[in-house]
Amino acid sequence: MNTIKSLIILSIVLFAGNVSAQQISSVDLQVTGLTCSMCSQATDESLRTLDFIETIEPDLNKNIFVLTFKKDKAVDFDQIKTKVEDAGFSVGNLDAVFNFNNTKVDDKGLAVAGTNVYQFLNAKDKTLNGPVKATLVDKDFMSGSAFKKKAAQVSLESLKSGSGMVNGKMTRIYHLSI
């Protein structure tokens, strides 16, 4: 009886640990229009106000910020974008390294991982495990002209609006290209 109890507790702990474990290990964030270190500094300090960011490592020559995240906090890509725009600039590119753990991508390319819903543009009907590097191809996560091209290539309603029906609920969907 005690053994069963212990097993139940252990599985709860493991399951809970699984849920809260950080799924996104790092992000390479490219910011456009930075012309001086003061602009980079303003962006850096704006990003630092986000409570889920652990470290920011700037590459001032390439205008790329490498972000890592706190283990117990959910990463909000939209907030990252808002903070860059608050500093007066735009996101040019966002590459993220996801740590998938048995994440199922359905026949339409849709996957739920942690609190986020992802639509894969070039993966379906498979199970993802381990680190996967993907590029976010949503509006305002790349230059306006690049997004227009992408939206014309991919005929997905959710890419244009940024959201779609998931389990009967209107949900924010991030679009990923592996």
Next chain:
Amino acid sequence: MRFLKFLLVPVAVAMGTIAVQAQELYVFSEPASNMAAKSIGFRLTNEGVFSPSFSSRLIPELMVGFNKNFMLHGQGFFSDMDGKYKAEGAGLYAKYRFLSIDEVKSHFRAAAFARVGTSNRPTYSEDINLEGDNTGLQAGLVFTQLLHKLALSSTLSYSKAFDNIGDKTITGMPEPDHMLGYSLSSGYLLLPFVYKNYNQPNLNLYFEVLGKTNPENGRSYVDFAPAVQVIINSRTRVDLGYRFEVTGNLENRYNKNMYMARVEFNFFNALK
């Protein structure tokens, strides 16, 4: 001839080898880009002329970025241009960015701005300077284009003068009414060649062309305004510039052949 060569060679080498980076923190004009949202900046500007005798003006200025598109400056004007150092007036400047087209290595931004200034100085020129010399209003548009390594900005404005506080118009002197203004600015990042961290100082060079025309009679001037700028710790900015008249027929201009020295401190995320 040999002396000329000595001068030209380093310039040519510099032009050829330095990967010139664009810079748009203009000294004599404002870019269409805004300061960061929720940040506060403080500026102290000293400007002055050496002729007919040395006189200078001190302008403390508080700048607030309310959101990514809207910012406001408040200024105070103090000078010894009428004898002793005294307060002349105050000014407000607001800028709203209404267009941003951002690509990876280029951007185009457009902003509208408005300025109101007061002054208790006597007027003796048809020129209008709302930063200390005149009471009036100004409105205009700024367009800034960053194209790889060149940042160009252009400003168009209209200024309307009202009677200065105390209405000390000097009889027989030209009276200010309205003015059209324009400017073309360019900026380059000279140092560092390669960034290592935020603490490295940046050295920037600017060249601006500033002009004004009285639409009533066509009298006008064009100034060239070179400037150098150092950015320390990525948050403190020091500017040193000089504007000189290249051509013009406006009498008794206030800011003819004027130097400008400025220090600016920035506090990011200062507002909640």
